[in-house]
Amino acid sequence: MRKSFVILLPAVFLPAFLLLTCTNTRVPVEEAPEHISSNPRGTGQVLEIEMTRGEGHNHPLMAIWIEGSDGTFVQTLYVAESIGKGIFQHGDASRGFWMPGEIQRPAALPYWSHRRGIKNESGRYLPTPENPVPDAYSGPTPGQSFILHTRLDEPGLRQFNVLFEINQTWDWNEFWTNNKYPDDEEYKTSCQPALVYSVSLDLDHPQEEYPMQIIGRSHHSGATGDLFTDTETLSTALHIAGEIIVRPVL
Numbered sequence: 001m002r003k004s005f006v007i008l009l010p011a012v013f014l015p016a017f018l019l020l021t022c023t024n025t026r027v028p029v030e031e032a033p034e035h036i037s038s039n040p041r042g043t044g045q046v047l048e049i050e051m052t053r054g055e056g057h058n059h060p061l062m063a064i065w066i067e068g069s070d071g072t073f074v075q076t077l078y079v080a081e082s083i084g085k086g087i088f089q090h091g092d093a094s095r096g097f098w099m100p101g102e103i104q105r106p107a108a109l110p111y112w113s114h115r116r117g118i119k120n121e122s123g124r125y126l127p128t129p130e131n132p133v134p135d136a137y138s139g140p141t142p143g144q145s146f147i148l149h150t151r152l153d154e155p156g157l158r159q160f161n162v163l164f165e166i167n168q169t170w171d172w173n174e175f176w177t178n179n180k181y182p183d184d185e186e187y188k189t190s191c192q193p194a195l196v197y198s199v200s201l202d203l204d205h206p207q208e209e210y211p212m213q214i215i216g217r218s219h220h221s222g223a224t225g226d227l228f229t230d231t232e233t234l235s236t237a238l239h240i241a242g243e244i245i246v247r248p249v250l
Contacts, residue, residue: 033145038078039136044152045203046249047077049162052145056239060168061105061141063112066152069159069200073115076137077150077162083108084138086120086128102129106222107190112165114225125225158203162246164212167194168237175233176220186221192237194218196227197244212244 033050049064061083066074082088088103104126106113113125120128127133152160171192172178181187197212216227217234231238 031144033147034142035147035149036139036142037149038139039150039153041136042151042153044155044157046151048247048249049148051244052242054239054242056236058168059141059143060166060240061108062164062166063109064148064164065112067161067163069161073117074160075153076116076133078148079133079138080141081138084127084133086126086132105189107186107220108167109165109194110222111194111196111218111225111227161198161200164197164244165194165218166240168240171236173235184221190220192234193220195237199246201246201248203248206248206250208247210246212246
């Protein structure tokens with residue numbers, strides 16, 4: 001006859017046990033940030049931009065750039081090379097397996113691409129292999145928290161805005177569903193729209209740190225460069241980045 005055993009957990013142990021079994025594995029662990037750099041030949045202001053990844057982080061695309069205090073586009077500081085070059089690592093499956101291939105993704109980072117204001121051969125505001133973003137301003141998207149060490153092209157700019165756009169593909173939610181725009185193929189490559197952060201710097205009255213704040217979301221398919229301030233329908237997109245801080249190196 002087989003004997004049955006019942007394990008009785010002490011009452012003091014139950015809350016901790018239940019907490020462990022219900023823990024969401026998406027919560028990020030503490031990690032040392034990856035250090036990346038851009039524009040080493042620039043002669044302007046040196047900046048450090050630190051992004052701590054949030055619980056929604058999963059290989060997002062991003063662009064970081066500078067605008068004047070009047071909103072005029074000044075320069076790109078860093079952009080994911082797949083967008084900056086117009087070539088995605090998983091862009092060509094014609095041979096039965098994935099290979100790098102030329103792809104246009106207007107929904108990925110539309111606020112940056114429209115603010116940059118450079119049209120390609122097809123009339124879209126996107127870089128291409130024929131006219132890419134220079135290597136000095138692009139690179140692989142970090143897979144974790146990171147600190148970007150960068151600088152402006154030229155000295156002299158004392159008041160300016162730093163902007164940060166980030167987007168993660170296939171992040172559907174109850175509002176941004178896969179059939180929300182059934183005839184819009186570009187929307188289906190983005191799902192929840194890109195999120196835009198910004199902060200203003202005044203180097204005549206500098207602070208040690210400038211935390212960036214969300215200022216809105218981009219167009220869902222990249223058809224325009226408009227910024228939409230309603231973000232109530234976003235969910236995981238709001239948690240791709242946990243914190244973004246700009247530090248001027250004085």
